[in-house]
Amino acid sequence: MLRSHTCGELRPENLGQSVVLSGWIQRIRDKGGMIWVDLRDRYGITQLLLEEGKTPKNVVQQVRNAGRECVVQAFGTVVERVSKNPNLATGEIEVRLENLELLNPAKLPPFLIEDETDGGDDLRMKYRYLDLRRDIVRKNLELRHSVARFTRQYLDGLNFIEVETPVLIKSTPEGARDFVVPSRMNPGEFYALPQSPQTFKQLLMVAGFDRYYQIVKCFRDEDLRADRQPEFTQIDCEMSFVEQEDVLSTFEGLIRNLFRNVKEIELPEIPRMTYADAMRKYGSDKPDIRFGMEFVELKGAEQDLTSGKDFAVFDGVALVAAINVPGAAGYTRKQVDELTEWVKRPQIGAKGLVYVRVNEDGTIKSSVDKFYSEESLRSWATACGAAAGDLILVLCGEPDKTRKQLSELRLEMGKRLGLRKPDDYKVLWVVDFPLLEYGEEEQRWFAMHHPFTSPKPEDIELLAAGDLGKIRANAYDLVINGVEVGGGSVRIYRKDLQKTMFTVLGFSEEEAQAQFGFLMNAFEYGAPPHAGIAFGFDRLCSLLGGVDSIRDFIAFPKNNSGRDVMIDSPAPIAEGQLKELGILVR
């Protein structure tokens, strides 16, 4: 071992000991007679002390020649520090340097290896091995390791068994695009990389494995958004002989356990909200419930406070919905205009924005007071629970679109008012998702979760009746701070129902058999009732780390074009390799 201690280990009780440290030179302060060196490793920083006249001359010279990020082995004695550093775990001591071995020199790094670095994204991605030296990046990966550790500990304790499912599987046209792998031994044929181990974990249930989990890489060849990676990690779980309630309570336990162990936060019981309520109150199936501003339908299924006042815009739509922004009555005309522009951007797509300002002095002011009496406006304010000092924002139009737009506006206002704090955690189960959604473009029904999700028993008759849009599924999502972190469902476990599902989804019997025959056949040999869930592990880590980007929690992420710029991949391969694989590049 090239060290006796790590750079985070020495304390006053080590005073007087001869020690050997190894690490990277973080900083050298050369005050002439005295030189201090910060030596860094994964565990911390220890200060080395050189004193002209006392420290051997060649050692002083070596240090003066060494630069930042050189790797050295330092031999010395632990002494008490004159000016202690309470911010450093080793801040009470320093090591009087007696000898130094330069293990490897270092070129000047292309950016500062500090929490606040001067390196841009691209540069740090290219030199990811240097970026990973920064404290904050390393801590993200340490947190990731902790989350994995506590997850396994919790699930192992409940008799879950981790089973590795294959990575080289079979492509299925349903769902997102697969990455494929040409098979050299079976020319013209391809493996696919799994988007999830869904069918395999169900087969493990058929096999009697009862409680399965896996922390597993999955793959999706989608056009990447800022927060998507072509390869990502899931905590994938499945249980037999359970009902929805059992899955929710088991994994509520996991989440509470993780918060307790990783964040030292004792979460309250996780509330539940139906999909229908979430859409009605927040216009989103993953509402951020760190703040209120629930939707109020001024004109909708329950009431109509807007019609018949000659305001054609509201009269011509099915939904007029409002949010009450507390304490925002002080918004200037200019600020409201800017908000109006904001909702009219193509990303949001609203036609306009109506406001009602309930002033501090009790007066009321609105962009539509030409049409609506003060009494009308006060009835809106009452419906919204608006108090003096609040600002009501109103959107209208086709219900689904309007809710989406109002949801965006709500989130934006929450952000502007500082109501979305990363260290305030609000966790939520969203339940009773629709089983199917209609694709207008494709003119067919799609599984909202996936084709293996079970309808609620009480809704099964709607399947026969053809009332497909109303069928609710035994499907659930875990939402943290407005981010979908996990989702799952009770599965279909009978062949007849699974066949019906495939028919509803537009599969011919042959297609269903060709793609999922193995699963449907398995259901004929004694499949137990089962249900499961999967969590986005990268996302869960980034939430627990209080950081938006999942990339910061992946050791070697790819950029938005799916490239690893460090190793320069993907890359062309040799003609001979293509030939062996039986493929050509177009």
Next chain:
Amino acid sequence: MLRSHTCGELRPENLGQSVVLSGWIQRIRDKGGMIWVDLRDRYGITQLLLEEGKTPKNVVQQVRNAGRECVVQAFGTVVERVSKNPNLATGEIEVRLENLELLNPAKLPPFLIEDETDGGDDLRMKYRYLDLRRDIVRKNLELRHSVARFTRQYLDGLNFIEVETPVLIKSTPEGARDFVVPSRMNPGEFYALPQSPQTFKQLLMVAGFDRYYQIVKCFRDEDLRADRQPEFTQIDCEMSFVEQEDVLSTFEGLIRNLFRNVKEIELPEIPRMTYADAMRKYGSDKPDIRFGMEFVELKGAEQDLTSGKDFAVFDGVALVAAINVPGAAGYTRKQVDELTEWVKRPQIGAKGLVYVRVNEDGTIKSSVDKFYSEESLRSWATACGAAAGDLILVLCGEPDKTRKQLSELRLEMGKRLGLRKPDDYKVLWVVDFPLLEYGEEEQRWFAMHHPFTSPKPEDIELLAAGDLGKIRANAYDLVINGVEVGGGSVRIYRKDLQKTMFTVLGFSEEEAQAQFGFLMNAFEYGAPPHAGIAFGFDRLCSLLGGVDSIRDFIAFPKNNSGRDVMIDSPAPIAEGQLKELGILVR
């Protein structure tokens, strides 16, 4: 939860309790008035009891209609068993059935779900989800889970951090064949699946991660032998600021820990053997040391007991080597002839076999006593340490080939004499491997381990001198019962030495830069000395399970053509998919 207890849980202390069990019907014994049902789940078997006249009629009828492997929910009361079964954990009780819910019927399975099954390999692979129901197969995967758990526990305890490295990486022509993945977003370019995370773990060392591990899937597109899988799992590890000794002792600790926790075996200190000794004594770099029969060179570097007696066969070769097979003097002429045929098979390739039989009565008999006097033969026997009753088997020829042949013969004799017991574990470190080996066919040097392996410091001068075959590496293998279970090395961590290595291996500077530039560049920014090891996880599990085939320890293995016959993969993909990926099938 569809059960109150598992099928392995009930004991006499539960007598009188109302319970709900869920599981599969393993067996029904219908004696008319009484019916017994074995109900099985992952945790065990519980006997259900039905009694005509006492059990509700419809329940009796349901059971009579149900077949093997039906999934049922059983409601009943725990009662004491009349004839207890000491072989069953639940053997003191049974459950008097009161009600039964048929959760899912089952077709008759295509083979018996028993330890001794009537299903052949192909059938069991196709219905793997049924094969996995068998106790012995499930136990293999449970053992695998335990090995992973104890491995993580041990390494976590030593401050190792598990870091996930990417699966979509870059193809490198050196080494085995890569699986590749066409990139849709970067047409004409390909990712490769990793054969190991070698370069990434080294970059993690450059990043200061210090102690890394990962239980990780790796991929190799090789022609499959019985015991190879295109995807396999490694325990991959790397450490910084260490020397070879530190790696050996750290992972000796892991192995001893696994044997202790998984097998309840306290291993002695793991002996070490140099590669040179292993080849000289056993003709193999992974000797099975459960038994002796070490090679004795009758004619070789040290002595010559065979020349000058007009036996042209021995006179014309560089090596005459023998093993002494204890107690085998009773081998008949026919048996020895059969052995001679065995070594002459093309798989072994020896030209012939010479024997010397030291009979129980002290006389000596040999196939070459025409040429050698009794005195000569006795000198051989002395050299071999042969006693009365032993049989000496002798091969000769070109040294490398002869050693390989004799190694095969030694293993065969060990097997025939029952000296290779699966529950007798002999673990060994083989050290000081050659750095390079010459490929006669390719007329160039290859890295024996991989191009990142460091030569022994005392042998580095041989590199400059061009005496390449003599350079030893700081490389080591862990061998258990003649099987290589792990291997690793101290790595090169300086750019100049790494460049030299690539030159020796025939890389042009451009090729080296294009393929491994990122690593060599990383070495310029302060790379610490580092070393590592990787264990074949599937193989380790199969050894600990006392079973030869790794397939039995993989949930969903592929067959020898790389096919998953259950899901029927690989398979052709749609033309549209190929088009999107920018490739054509030839």
